[in-house]
Amino acid sequence: MTATFALIGNPNTGKTSLFNELTGSYEYVGNWVGVTVEKKVGVLKDKSAQLVDLPGVYSLSPLSEDEGVATRFLLEEEYQGILNIVDASQLERNLYLTVQLLEYGKPLIIGLNMLDVAKSRGMEIDLSRLTTGLQVPIYPVIARKGTGCDQLSLALTQLKDKQEPLVLDYGKVLEEAIQQIGEKWTGKGLRWLALQFFEGNKMVREYLEAHIDPAFLQELYGETEKLVKAETGETSLPHWIRRVRSQWIKELCQEAVIHSAKKAVPFSEKIDHLVTHPLLGVPVFLLFMFLVFKMTFDWVGSPLSDILDGIITGPITTGLQWVLQAVGTSQFMQDLVLKGIVAGVGGVLVFVPQIFILFFFISLLEDSGYMARVAIVMDRVMEFFGLNGKAFIPMIIGFGCNVPGVMAARTIEQPGERLLTIILTPLMSCSARLSVYSLFVGAFFARNQAMVVFSLYFLGIGVALILARILSPFMNKGRASVFLVELPPYRFPKWLSLFRHTWEKGKGFVRKAGTYIFGGSVLIWLMSTTGPAGFQVRMTESYLAIIGGFISPLFSPLGFGTWQAGAALLTGFLAKEVVVSTMNILYMSGDMASLQGILVHAFTPLQAYSLMVFILLYIPCLATIAVIKKESGSAKWTWISIGISLVTAYLLTLVLYQVGLLLGIGT
Amino acid sequence: MTLTQIGKEKPARIINMELVTPVVRRRLLDMGIMEGTLVQLKRSLPFGGPCMIEAGGQWVGIRRSDADKIRVERV
Numbered sequence: 001m002t003a004t005f006a007l008i009g010n011p012n013t014g015k016t017s018l019f020n021e022l023t024g025s026y027e028y029v030g031n032w033v034g035v036t037v038e039k040k041v042g043v044l045k046d047k048s049a050q051l052v053d054l055p056g057v058y059s060l061s062p063l064s065e066d067e068g069v070a071t072r073f074l075l076e077e078e079y080q081g082i083l084n085i086v087d088a089s090q091l092e093r094n095l096y097l098t099v100q101l102l103e104y105g106k107p108l109i110i111g112l113n114m115l116d117v118a119k120s121r122g123m124e125i126d127l128s129r130l131t132t133g134l135q136v137p138i139y140p141v142i143a144r145k146g147t148g149c150d151q152l153s154l155a156l157t158q159l160k161d162k163q164e165p166l167v168l169d170y171g172k173v174l175e176e177a178i179q180q181i182g183e184k185w186t187g188k189g190l191r192w193l194a195l196q197f198f199e200g201n202k203m204v205r206e207y208l209e210a211h212i213d214p215a216f217l218q219e220l221y222g223e224t225e226k227l228v229k230a231e232t233g234e235t236s237l238p239h240w241i242r243r244v245r246s247q248w249i250k251e252l253c254q255e256a257v258i259h260s261a262k263k264a265v266p267f268s269e270k271i272d273h274l275v276t277h278p279l280l281g282v283p284v285f286l287l288f289m290f291l292v293f294k295m296t297f298d299w300v301g302s303p304l305s306d307i308l309d310g311i312i313t314g315p316i317t318t319g320l321q322w323v324l325q326a327v328g329t330s331q332f333m334q335d336l337v338l339k340g341i342v343a344g345v346g347g348v349l350v351f352v353p354q355i356f357i358l359f360f361f362i363s364l365l366e367d368s369g370y371m372a373r374v375a376i377v378m379d380r381v382m383e384f385f386g387l388n389g390k391a392f393i394p395m396i397i398g399f400g401c402n403v404p405g406v407m408a409a410r411t412i413e414q415p416g417e418r419l420l421t422i423i424l425t426p427l428m429s430c431s432a433r434l435s436v437y438s439l440f441v442g443a444f445f446a447r448n449q450a451m452v453v454f455s456l457y458f459l460g461i462g463v464a465l466i467l468a469r470i471l472s473p474f475m476n477k478g479r480a481s482v483f484l485v486e487l488p489p490y491r492f493p494k495w496l497s498l499f500r501h502t503w504e505k506g507k508g509f510v511r512k513a514g515t516y517i518f519g520g521s522v523l524i525w526l527m528s529t530t531g532p533a534g535f536q537v538r539m540t541e542s543y544l545a546i547i548g549g550f551i552s553p554l555f556s557p558l559g560f561g562t563w564q565a566g567a568a569l570l571t572g573f574l575a576k577e578v579v580v581s582t583m584n585i586l587y588m589s590g591d592m593a594s595l596q597g598i599l600v601h602a603f604t605p606l607q608a609y610s611l612m613v614f615i616l617l618y619i620p621c622l623a624t625i626a627v628i629k630k631e632s633g634s635a636k637w638t639w640i641s642i643g644i645s646l647v648t649a650y651l652l653t654l655v656l657y658q659v660g661l662l663l664g665i666g667t
Numbered sequence: 668m669t670l671t672q673i674g675k676e677k678p679a680r681i682i683n684m685e686l687v688t689p690v691v692r693r694r695l696l697d698m699g700i701m702e703g704t705l706v707q708l709k710r711s712l713p714f715g716g717p718c719m720i721e722a723g724g725q726w727v728g729i730r731r732s733d734a735d736k737i738r739v740e741r742v
Contacts, residue, residue: 058697093699278713376728380716413690482690487726
């Protein structure tokens with residue numbers, strides 16, 4: 001068994017960058033608190049050990065869901081040592097976590113990051129004094145550039161087996177209380193557990209309660225707090241513990257850090273002047289998003305998609321046809337490949353350029369630090385709807401893909417707000433739905449593509465917010481809404497990591513094309529050529545036409561009561577792109593342009609818009625439903641989420657279509 | 668005097684924050700922002716929106732209602 005090390009540190013300290021440098025893997029790096037929502041494991045470049053990347057935490061006492069991961073790991077998992085990444089420019093705050101880790105007493109090594117930032121703020125750090133004070137090895141690194149990572153990696157493998165726990169003096173009262181727990185606790189790590197318990201660590205409390213009478217613990221806590229408050233004048237027991245540790249850190253820093261007077265006006269402050277401007281903040285954000293859509297559709301994405309479409313339906317299709325005929329395959333196989341797979345998978349792959357451009361901008365938003373500002377700018381609006389500004393981030397991530405969006409809700413502290421965000425994030429228009437819009441706007445709204453798509457994204461947000469307003473009284477049950485967000489300094493993203501990041505997100509889409517959509521296309525094609533009468537039936541007599549026709553009357557009042565639309569909506573539950581694949585197969589069109597030509601005759605613009613609205617809202621895709629179930633931990637809420645989507649989609653589309661008909665718009 | 672009363676860009680020392688929402692108070696404590704810490708109100712958003720505070724070079728966004736409950740003194 002190889003050795004395992006845990007990588008732990010405060011949020012926004014370059015932890016994931018360091019992880020990537022040490023393990024050489026393409027991990028997700030983001031400048032947003034809570035990017036690492038799950039424990040990730042990588043292997044060191046020299047293959048000597050495993051490194052586990054834990055979510056960023058300020059202390060070991062967890063407050064939100066993702067922070068619990070780190071504490072649970074320390075308590076329950078097998079590992080040989082800890083790599084603690086410390087942000088030198090926020091040394092005192094970062095050392096608070098270090099002290100708790102030192103008290104725990106596992107072998108520990110420090111990677112001291114951002115010394116350059118510290119220097120620019122006028123801080124000079126004396127490494128040898130810091131090492132003497134902390135009694136652990138310290139290695140300076142620049143995680144973003146990879147400087148110093150080799151030495152750190154080597155030192156990690158040579159880490160000693162044992163480390164004496166750090167012992168601070170918490171005063172007579174608390175020391176005696178620790179002894180009292182010691183009389184009941186025979187396991188390891190008494191002092192650390194007792195201190196975490198007195199500091200209010202819920203997870204440690206539960207851990208102790210499994211062995212010690214909860215009533216005894218409760219009484220001891222109350223008694224100790226009373227005595228400590230009387231003796232020290234502190235407002236609470238956790239405050240006193242904090243005070244002792246902070247004092248120790250302060251004294252250490254007075255010796256090891258020299259502050260010079262030099263202080264530049266941070267670049268961040270200048271940008272914040274604009275993007276969090278009282279009046280301009282929201283317009284700046286909307287403008288940014290609008291430009292992103294312009295780039296994705298009008299300026300860059302669509303021309304690239306057209307070129308790709310030309311290649312797939314031109315050289316690739318003819319090439320495949322030639323090969324299939326040359327090797328003498330049957331007509332059935334030729335049809336399956338060309339009319340089923342190429343039409344289905346190719347129809348979706350065409351949208352890869354647009355999706356990658358969108359993912360690029362979402363990555364830019366995360367890596368630059370602007371995301372946290374968006375949270376603060378949007379908080380007032382979100383508060384009105386019963387959520388907080390942080391809930392806006394899962395929603396923006398949901399524009400890329402709903403699955404990571406739902407997962408990103410973990411950083412929300414208040415359970416009711418978190419659940420609400422999980423349920424509503426699937427209403428955000430993801431990149432898969434974008435392929436459906438691209439198809440329809442190209443056919444029906446060629447002149448206003450970006451505007452029409454923007455309206456759909458806006459509609460998704462609007463519906464989510466209104467539902468939040470309706471549902472929040474039931475979910476929050478009087479618990480106050482909570483908002484706090486750390487604003488990291490802006491960092492100009494490294495191109496390489498930005499591209500890696502975009503690829504990490506986008507590759508899922510490509511992979512889906514090769515799996516779900518491939519399988520779905522074969523299935524749909526088979527179902528469209530077989531029927532009760534046997535093989536090779538006319539498409540209108542196929543099984544798919546029968547099933548689609550069976551549910552289509554339901555959609556007549558919404559404007560798309562054809563069996564093709566019914567079938568596409570059914571299969572779209574697998575993944576939204578399958579709607580495009582299905583239509584491509586069912587309308588037997590060779591390429592995007594001719595499909596669009598056919599659609600123009602099959603639908604009116606109003607019907608096309610109704611269908612897009614319905615597809616935006618009607619149901620989370622299969623993968624999203626699975627993640628909602630996992631994140632909410634409840635089948636009930638998963639069903640509620642699905643139910644809300646279906647009902648809202650149906651009613652809204654019904655009203656939209658009928659009102660449109662009355663007014664005679666786009667008929 | 669509270670942090671919102673003292674005004675923008677005025678250095679202040681926290682003297683009491685017991686009335687702040689418990690979760691927010693805990694998180695501020697995690698960041699080393701507690702009684703005795705030097706803070707400054709940097710910006711605030713309109714319509715009673717959140718405000719940005721700075722302590723020791725780090726910036727945090729909190730709700731106005733919480734900032735109203737942070738009692739400070741001038742330095």
